[in-house]
Amino acid sequence: xxxxxxxxxxxxxxxxxxxxxxxxxxxxxxxxxxxxxxxxxxxxxxxxxxxxxxxxxxxxxxxxxxxxxxxxxxxxxxxxxxxxxxxxxxxxxxxxxxxxxxxxxxxxxxxxxxxxxxxxxxxxxxx
Amino acid sequence: xxxxxxxxxxxxxxxxxxxxxxxxxxxxxxxxxxxxxxxxxxxxxxxxxxxxxxxxxxxxxxxxxxxxxxxxxxxxxxxxxxxxxxxxxxxxxxxxxxxxxxxxxxxxxxxxxxxxxxxxxxxxxxx
Numbered sequence: 001x002x003x004x005x006x007x008x009x010x011x012x013x014x015x016x017x018x019x020x021x022x023x024x025x026x027x028x029x030x031x032x033x034x035x036x037x038x039x040x041x042x043x044x045x046x047x048x049x050x051x052x053x054x055x056x057x058x059x060x061x062x063x064x065x066x067x068x069x070x071x072x073x074x075x076x077x078x079x080x081x082x083x084x085x086x087x088x089x090x091x092x093x094x095x096x097x098x099x100x101x102x103x104x105x106x107x108x109x110x111x112x113x114x115x116x117x118x119x120x121x122x123x124x125x126x127x
Numbered sequence: 128x129x130x131x132x133x134x135x136x137x138x139x140x141x142x143x144x145x146x147x148x149x150x151x152x153x154x155x156x157x158x159x160x161x162x163x164x165x166x167x168x169x170x171x172x173x174x175x176x177x178x179x180x181x182x183x184x185x186x187x188x189x190x191x192x193x194x195x196x197x198x199x200x201x202x203x204x205x206x207x208x209x210x211x212x213x214x215x216x217x218x219x220x221x222x223x224x225x226x227x228x229x230x231x232x233x234x235x236x237x238x239x240x241x242x243x244x245x246x247x248x249x250x251x252x253x254x
Contacts, residue, residue: 083210083246085231087229126194
């Protein structure tokens, strides 16, 4: 039986990459002022700047294919957040080869059943 | 200038993989009863079982080479933990090719300047 963190993690991952691939401007809604993104080593803080960064990536269309999702409750007590670790590949139009990536999210609860992304770390896998 | 989370993250990563490669039994000390490890999708809870898993991996000697370390404070308030995202490669004796991996840790403070690993997610990167 899957635990709650696994279910939330998978639902979030489906939601996030669906938005990324279809309506990237909406991604702003999952971040807050205190959110952080480390994108290939570049650190960006705040929903607005994170959203700008994601919109300015050098491709307009893309498709994420998810290989693995691992989720765990992130705090020892109850009511805490969830860490989600994703591996997958990024497919760009006209490119024969896809880019493998790993990404982690730390989801923090707001209202019951709702979360925002406090931490987001993205790295392409080389090699 | 590096921020505190980056400094703590790097120091932890150096410490962790040094122990892994030289005195793997000591790794038990960085985990607690509530700690979680997801190792290639297998979920293990508690310092003892995590330590057993790491000791039972099918190689006695190994060497981790770290490529990137990204760290961020994991909570909106002060005094919180740190999420650390690592990419690197695992070298085994007698093997020509190394194994690329990604791993994330969530460090939670105990006493000032001290942390334990609450979350640990490890995945090999397949090509």
